[in-house]
Amino acid sequence: GAVVSQHPSRVICKSGTSVKIECRSLDFQATTMFWYRQFPKKSLMLMATSNEGSKATYEQGVEKDKFLINHASLTLSTLTVTSAHPEDSSFYICSAKTLAGYYNEQFFGPGTRLTVL
Amino acid sequence: GDSVTQMEGPVTLSEEAFLTINCTYTATGYPSLFWYVQYPGEGLQLLLKATKADDKGSNKGFEATYRKETTSFHLEKGSVQVSDSAVYFCALPNDYKLSFGAGTTVTVRA
Numbered sequence: 001g002a003v004v005s006q007h008p009s010r011v012i013c014k015s016g017t018s019v020k021i022e023c024r025s026l027d028f029q030a031t032t033m034f035w036y037r038q039f040p041k042k043s044l045m046l047m048a049t050s051n052e053g054s055k056a057t058y059e060q061g062v063e064k065d066k067f068l069i070n071h072a073s074l075t076l077s078t079l080t081v082t083s084a085h086p087e088d089s090s091f092y093i094c095s096a097k098t099l100a101g102y103y104n105e106q107f108f109g110p111g112t113r114l115t116v117l
Numbered sequence: 118g119d120s121v122t123q124m125e126g127p128v129t130l131s132e133e134a135f136l137t138i139n140c141t142y143t144a145t146g147y148p149s150l151f152w153y154v155q156y157p158g159e160g161l162q163l164l165l166k167a168t169k170a171d172d173k174g175s176n177k178g179f180e181a182t183y184r185k186e187t188t189s190f191h192l193e194k195g196s197v198q199v200s201d202s203a204v205y206f207c208a209l210p211n212d213y214k215l216s217f218g219a220g221t222t223v224t225v226r227a
Contacts, residue, residue, distance in 0.1 A: 109160050111160040
């Protein structure tokens with residue numbers, strides 16, 4: 001139980017294009033989803049918190065117009081990297097909290113490797 | 118806010134060696150504590166957790182005991198395997214989010 005998927009697992013795009021990454025909770029409902037960015041050999045950096053039906057809360061320093069987050073349902077959140085540039089290349093990971101179960105436990109997706117040429 | 122500090126490594130071991138990764142926390146209360154593992158190219162998986170002082174979390178041969186007297190949650194495994202090669206993160210809840218340690222890269226050689 002508590003499986004989170006991400007799609008795509010890898011994406012390569014040209015500079016200036018936009019890329020959408022999906023995060024789905026497959027067997028549970030998630031009121032809250034989180035988006036992280038991870039640089040090579042580094043820890044996770046929380047980018048934003050996404051609550052179903054409301055606007056995402058962005059961490060300090062994260063450009064909300066560049067990283068658009070939509071949490072349209074209890075099982076789906078999307079991250080769109082707009083006008084991507086090479087410096088946006090990174091590993092993006094989402095996680096989700098369950099409605100039931102332990103309040104502070106998060107379940108993580110497998111990650112999406114974004115490469116911007 | 119609440120935070121964790123973990124030894125950064127990298128750590129390189131031979132198979133069947135003993136592994137310890139230190140993690141200490143700073144918190145106003147007694148939060149739950151977690152260890153997550155990230156295998157190469159993958160997302161994070163919860164390895165084990167402890168929800169209160171003196172609890173011992175265990176999974177896949179790994180153990181960690183929540184010690185409030187030393188504010189620690191050290192991860193241990195008695196005999197590592199090559200398949201344990203991964204990055205390990207200590208974490209605790211901090212308001213609505215998780216605070217992660219820097220991560221410890223563990224490489225186990227056959």
